[in-house]
Amino acid sequence: MKLLFKKLRENAVIPAYQTEFSAGMDLTACLDAPLTIAAGATEKVPTGLAAELDGEKNAVLLIYARSSLATKLGLAPANCVGVVDWDYRGELIVALHNHSDKPQTINAGERIAQLVVTPIFRPEVCEVTELSDTERGAGGFGSTGR
Template identity: 70%
Template sequence: MKLLIKKLNEKAIVPARQTQYSAGYDLCACTDEPIVIKAGETAKIHTGISAEIEGTKDVVLLIYARSSLATKFGIAPANCVGVVDWDYRGEIICALHNSSKEDYTINHGDRIAQMVVTPVFTPEVEVRETLSDTTRGAGGFGSTGK
């Protein structure tokens, strides 16, 4: 399997893992000028790249927050996890939300999110009148205790 990257902008930075065991490939901002994400607002940040997974169609690229941006500055994907379907060949753009009380500036080359290659299972859907019984049953929010 290969992760193929197409640079749509000559200034784009190819995603890279920072350590041998990093799960995510860091995505970097590709911008001509600084972008300010105002407190409480969302901005679409271009990466200047598109991607393809060669060798299998049973994967998806998932876009997650970088833990340092999210925990220190409140900057994370607006949709929590971005989904780049296998057949999408357009530019990867990260919609980042600023949940802090301070404006945050994104500059060209800043690492803004991480992209993880993840297997996808697409089972056949079958409608049934009943499902199998379990001990938990329909117990939801808080049903297993604190």
């Protein structure tokens, strides 16, 4: 499988894995000027990239928070996890939400999120009147312990 990137802007940065066993590769902000995200606000941050999973239609690109931005600055994707469907060819944009109580500034070339390639399954959808029984049954929200 190949992950193809097209630069939509000259200063876009092609993602790369940072270590041998990294699950995700960092996406960087492609900005002409620093972008300040007000406390409690959300801003769409461009990456300047479009992507394609070459020949692989049973996978999806997922955009996750970078733990350092989320824990140190309170910046994380507004939709928690961004889903980039196989057939999308537009710019990868990260909607960053500022969960902190002070403005946070993103600079051009700053790593803002991580991109993970994940297999997907598309089962046949069937409506039924009953589901099989299990020991757990309908127990949820702490039913198996704290």
